[in-house]
Amino acid sequence: MRSVVVVGAGIWGSSLALRLAETGWRVTLVEQYTPGHVRQSSAGETRLLRCGHGSDDWYAGMAWRAREGWRRLEERTGEELFCESGLMWFAHREDGPERRSARVLDALGVPHALLDPDEAARRFPGLGTDDLAFALWEPHAGVLRARRATQVTARLALDAGVRLVRARALPYGGGTGVVADGEVLTADRVVWACGAWLPEVFGAEFGVEVEVTRQDTFHFGVPSAWATPPVPAFCDYEMAAYGHGDLDGTGMKVTDDAEGEPYDPESGDRRVTEGAERAARAHLARRFPSLVGAPVVFSQVCQYTLTRDSEWIVAEVADGVWLLGGDSGHGFKHAPALADYVAGILDGRWAPEARFGLHERRPAHGLRTSGRSAAF
Numbered sequence: 509m510r511s512v513v514v515v516g517a518g519i520w521g522s523s524l525a526l527r528l529a530e531t532g533w534r535v536t537l538v539e540q541y542t543p544g545h546v547r548q549s550s551a552g553e554t555r556l557l558r559c560g561h562g563s564d565d566w567y568a569g570m571a572w573r574a575r576e577g578w579r580r581l582e583e584r585t586g587e588e589l590f591c592e593s594g595l596m597w598f599a600h601r602e603d604g605p606e607r608r609s610a611r612v613l614d615a616l617g618v619p620h621a622l623l624d625p626d627e628a629a630r631r632f633p634g635l636g637t638d639d640l641a642f643a644l645w646e647p648h649a650g651v652l653r654a655r656r657a658t659q660v661t662a663r664l665a666l667d668a669g670v671r672l673v674r675a676r677a678l679p680y681g682g683g684t685g686v687v688a689d690g691e692v693l694t695a696d697r698v699v700w701a702c703g704a705w706l707p708e709v710f711g712a713e714f715g716v717e718v719e720v721t722r723q724d725t726f727h728f729g730v731p732s733a734w735a736t737p738p739v740p741a742f743c744d745y746e747m748a749a750y751g752h753g754d755l756d757g758t759g760m761k762v763t764d765d766a767e768g769e770p771y772d773p774e775s776g777d778r779r780v781t782e783g784a785e786r787a788a789r790a791h792l793a794r795r796f797p798s799l800v801g802a803p804v805v806f807s808q809v810c811q812y813t814l815t816r817d818s819e820w821i822v823a824e825v826a827d828g829v830w831l832l833g834g835d836s837g838h839g840f841k842h843a844p845a846l847a848d849y850v851a852g853i854l855d856g857r858w859a860p861e862a863r864f865g866l867h868e869r870r871p872a873h874g875l876r877t878s879g880r881s882a883a884f
């Protein structure tokens with residue numbers, strides 16, 4: 509029986525552990541805290557699922573396949589993890605990233621529509637559309653209950669026979685083995701899916717170039733007319749803002765997506781700042797003016813782990829030793845399909861795309877929801 513140690517029980521590590529255990533691998537999953545702990549990037553209350561990625565079709569296609577993966581997970585568990593509210597992209601110009609996304613969605617056969625500003629306002633009551641050229645509508649996009657989905661995925665992995673070791677893992681023998689709580693774990697493959705901790709574990713050794721930034725998110729208390737569904741999720745690429753209506757009573761999420769200050773996921777303070785709240789309120793004022801005075805009812809501080817070009821890292825750094833990281837703030841939605849992709853690599857069925865290697869990355873605009881994305 510082939511064996512693997514996966515370090516990190518965020519959504520990437522947990523999804524991979526589950527996928528491998530169900531296809532005949534003996535899997536050990538090492539996590540320093542518990543799956544869904546609040547320092548994880550995967551422990552955000554919600555994460556958006558959308559297929560539009562500008563002119564890129566690889567991530568778009570994977571997001572579309574991942575949607576099916578989330579649906580299968582829901583069928584197995586009986587839990588609603590994905591709220592298919594639809595998602596609206598607010599396009600500020602005719603020829604921007606939304607237009608490029610629409611062309612890719614066309615080519616992939618992913619349902620979508622282009623709406624003029626009046627039609628957008630009819631579907632999204634209270635929306636300020638003065639500065640919009642059009643809106644791109646993805647009817648099958650929506651909102652994932654992220655923290656819950658991470659816990660559920662990890663539980664399914666354990667049910668499938670994965671051994672969970674609760675310890676901080678250290679590389680052993682150049683990463684081919686893992687020391688966890690004094691125990692040396694060895695396996696045919698080791699996958700380090702450490703999220704924002706990857707540079708601490710491996711940065712200097714393999715030249716992992718990522719920047720970890722602090723991101724404050726805000727949910728505002730709103731009247732019931734702003735519930736999701738029917739209020740859709742939204743992305744405003746040019747303004748670097750995204751969110752959704754009130755889901756599960758946690759308030760309407762309206763958050764700035766520009767990269768924050770450098771951040772330590774372990775010791776960083778997780779109280780939101782006044783400056784970040786001001787930025788979120790500026791989006792409210794522009795896009796949802798009737799909500800400008802709404803109170804903050806829920807907030808979180810989380811971290812992005814950014815590569816220069818916002819492409820992920822899937823790289824073999826020694827025989828059988830893989831780094832899986834650099835999610836660049838847009839990897840939650842893809843997790844079930846990414847697990848299939850990485851499992852295929854570990855099975856030897858295909859090689860990773862060259863774009864995921866540890867080569868020097870050229871600065872590029874983000875693949876997430878922020879057109880302000882600046883290379884560090």
Ligand SMILES: Cc1cc2nc3c(=O)[nH]c(=O)nc-3n(C[C@H](O)[C@H](O)[C@H](O)COP(=O)(O)OP(=O)(O)OC[C@H]3O[C@@H](n4cnc5c(N)ncnc54)[C@H](O)[C@@H]3O)c2cc1C
Pocket residue numbers: 515516517518519520521538539540541545547548549550551552554555556557675676677678701702703704705706709723724725810811812833835836837838839840841842
């Ligand atoms: C504010 C914010 C908004 C986002 N919005 C979206 C969105 O709308 N849509 C989307 O698709 N994505 C979004 N993302 C990105 C998404 O959350 C991440 O891509 C995803 O959660 C990454 O998961 P991960 O498993 O790689 O990392 P993590 O969830 O951080 O998990 C890594 C795990 O590894 C463990 N670990 C690290 N080192 C060790 C060690 N040495 N030993 C043992 N355990 C270790 C950590 O404890 C942690 O549990 C957002 C991220 C943020 C911060």
